[in-house]
Amino acid sequence: MRPELLEQQVLAMYDVRGIQSYIFKSNAAKEIVGASALVEKIITDGLQAYVDTQKAGEDETMSRYMMDWTKDDPKAFLEHPEVEMQILFIGGGNAYVLFRQGRECEKVNRFLAKYLLDRTYSLNLAAAVVPKTDSYMEDYEAINNRMREIKASMPLNMPMGAMPFMAADSITGSPLARKDTDGNYYSTEAILKRTAFPKQVDEKIFDNMVTEKGNSSTLAVFHIDGNSMGNTIRKEMEETVGYEDAIAKMRQLSLRISGNFRETVDEMKAYMDSLTSKIKDAGKHKLYREIIVAGDDITFVCNAKLAIPAVKFFLENISKKGEFSACGGIAFFNSHFPFSDAYQVAEACCESAKKRAKQNECRGDGGKVGNFMDYQICTNIRASQLDAYRDRHYVADGKSFIFRPYYVPFEEDKWNMNGKNDCYDISRLMYWLKYFAQGEKSQEAPMARSKAKKLRDTIPMGGAELDGELSFLESRGYLGLKEAKKDAAIWYDALEIMDWLIKEDE
Secondary structure, three states: OOHHHOOOOEEEEEEEEOHHHHHOOOOOHHHHHHHHHHHOOHHHHHHHHHHHOOOOOHHHHHHHEEOOOOOOOOOHHHHOOOOOEEEEEEEOOEEEEEEOOHHHHHHHHHHHHHHHHHHHOOOEEEEEEEEOOOEHHHHHHHHHHHHHHHHHHOOOOOOOOOOOOOOEOOOOOOEEEEEOOOOOEEEHHHHHHHHOOOOOOOOOOOOOOOOEOOOEOEEEEEEEEEOOHHHHHHHHHOOOOEHHHHHHHHHHHHHHHHHHHHHHHHHHHHHHHHHHOOOOOOOOOOOEEEEEEEOOEEEEEEEHHHHHHHHHHHHHHHOOOOOOOEEEEEEEEEOOOOHHHHHHHHHHHHHHHHHHHOOHHHOOHHHOOOEEEEEEEOOOHHHHOHHHHHHHHOEEOOEEOOOOOEEEOOOOOOOOOOOOOHHHEHHHHHHHHHHHHHOOOOOOOOOOHHHHHHHHHHHHHOHHHHHHHHHHHHHOOOOOOOOOHHHHHHHHHHHHOHHHOOOOOO
16 A cells, blocks of 8 residues: 555455456355355454454444444445444445444454465455545546556466465365365365355255256256446436435445346246246256346356246346346356356456447447347356357358357337337347247147257358258248348247247246
8 A cells, every 4th residue: 555545544446356266266156155155254254353353342343443434424434533444335245334433444354464475375356546536526537547557457366276296276276285074184274165155055056057968958047237327327316426315325336236136137047947847847956046246246056947037037137127227148068067267258258248238230229338248158168268169160151050149128118228129129039939848839749859950060051052942941841041041040049949948838
């Protein structure tokens, strides 16, 4: 920290780097679920641990260090000089904290960095600090700009790996350093994650999710991220200047954002529960697991058949709550595929969806960004480099033969966006998905699986081969396909995931 900040009031912002990659670093369910539990409230737990070290009576400590930002007096720091530290609010996984003196902030920064190291072994803390002024919005912009600079230049420091003479973890390469009660050796990081694994959770949680082990063992990880949340905050706060009004208003806004996303997540979980019996008799087991829900940042692992219905449901319902919208990315993968790579694919799909959503021709009135979703089947670890992977594997006749990402329309189109994105509407995917998987009125029965697979394999060969296959299918009673050839890219999207449709008769 700069010396001139040590004796003045400062605003600090804390962010933990690499949480998602930390969680999915392992393929062991116990370590993935344990890691998600470990990092759930890591910053607030760390700040509370620092407060607990202060030598004072309980009442005095509580009055000097104010931790309950959802209930305490928002003007306490401004009106009571004895308050040394107060959490302004927590939003999107970041904590904003006011300090009476920069010197105290420096102590907290050192404590938090060590706390993360002790609890997680490899997570990194990013801390930005700016001098407090009388203008909250200027300070808010300054500290977010400072955090972007820090993240851009900050290396992700990792502990030393195994030496040539050490036994190493086969996934992470970390040295095996500790032994559990069963006599198995693990790295320090793995032991910390396993220790945090909730006792009430079944260790075979992911095995219980698959539809049929040994036959259809496909899982999905999906990542959802809110659209333009920074712009939403700036718009809500644009008339606010001083801290007196800003703190209470910012807290209400943060709680409203996290509350709406949390409520929609809970609605989505209930919806997935309602679909479970159509997939398998799961008994007491869930076919999904919440990994991270931090404001508008959401990640789940689930049965493959649940992924598209769940993300579509979420995007439809978050749009009913105020001015919110979001994008989602799904990675389908075999349960033995590396979880870390699968998550990176889901994140890349989410970014692909956002890229299309932010195109000028896709935006609504006032530049509003809509709901889009994308997905990818993981057959290769290089799929995490999504654009390059698709350029290599999904191009025929010089153009892409896939159509995704897809648009999920608003129920109330207040921003005149549905019409602009009609060509991307997910209903087009759902129509062809049902056509191939369970038949349409023009068909006496669903298309035979062998014929559907042949059509899927023909599309990448180019237009001439596709025309020949369509003529053959029409001769077998599948009418109208030639006239609908313009939808061939959507056909391919549907045929890739045909096996994971939850059929209406199920």
